[in-house]
Amino acid sequence: MSSERNLPNILITGTPGTGKSTLAELAAQDAGLSYINVGTLVKERLLHEGYDEDYQSYILDDDKVIDEMEEQMSKGGNIVDFHSCELFPERWFDLILVLRTDNTILYDRLVARNYPQNKITENIECEIFQVVLEEARESYAPEKVVELQSNSVDDMDSNASRIEKWIEDWKARKQ
Numbered sequence: 240m241s242s243e244r245n246l247p248n249i250l251i252t253g254t255p256g257t258g259k260s261t262l263a264e265l266a267a268q269d270a271g272l273s274y275i276n277v278g279t280l281v282k283e284r285l286l287h288e289g290y291d292e293d294y295q296s297y298i299l300d301d302d303k304v305i306d307e308m309e310e311q312m313s314k315g316g317n318i319v320d321f322h323s324c325e326l327f328p329e330r331w332f333d334l335i336l337v338l339r340t341d342n343t344i345l346y347d348r349l350v351a352r353n354y355p356q357n358k359i360t361e362n363i364e365c366e367i368f369q370v371v372l373e374e375a376r377e378s379y380a381p382e383k384v385v386e387l388q389s390n391s392v393d394d395m396d397s398n399a400s401r402i403e404k405w406i407e408d409w410k411a412r413k414q
């Protein structure tokens with residue numbers, strides 16, 4: 240399906256706090272692509288079935304999310320940011336990047352966000368057991384899934400450069 244698009248779609252996923260939003264915004268800006276923060280979209284367009292007070296997060300309505308995004312995704316040129324990846328159609332993405340962060344660094348980032356303890360524990364366990372990476376490998380072709388370290392600002396810069404280069408290569412292959 241990617242042949243129908245003139246620009247690629249990239250998914251940046253990973254445990255909350257690994258740096259998805261920071262990297263996705265930077266990469267979208269560098270490449271002139273659109274940035275889609277699915278969490279924000281869910282909140283603003285009411286694409287959920289309510290709020291889980293214990294985990295302080297919205298319960299997604301997957302069908303509404305897909306319907307809302309379908310048209311823009313079919314055009315290409317999107318960098319999508321979300322902490323889960325199995326709900327999206329496989330055909331949407333040309334590259335799936337899974338950000339990884341060392342536990343102690345991730346812990347400090349989540350504490351700085353004032354997350355409740357149960358949500359911090361859940362997310363640290365999610366990172367230890369590489370839940371999102373496994374989910375990505377099960378949901379997408381293995382050659383499209385790339386794991387990226389996201390511990391430092393240097394990591395972020397090199398990840399942004401890698402994405403920029405990958406987009407250029409994708410466009411060159413299209414011509």
Ligand SMILES: Nc1ncnc2c1ncn2[C@@H]1O[C@H](COP(=O)(O)OP(=O)(O)O)[C@@H](O)[C@H]1O
Pocket residue numbers: 253254255256257258259260261262348389390391392393394395
């Ligand atoms: N590679 C990185 N190195 C250092 N700090 C980072 C890095 N990526 C993100 N951060 C910081 O970590 C926090 C969480 O980043 P954010 O992009 O909001 O994560 P996510 O979108 O995955 O929840 C922010 O304060 C951000 O500035």
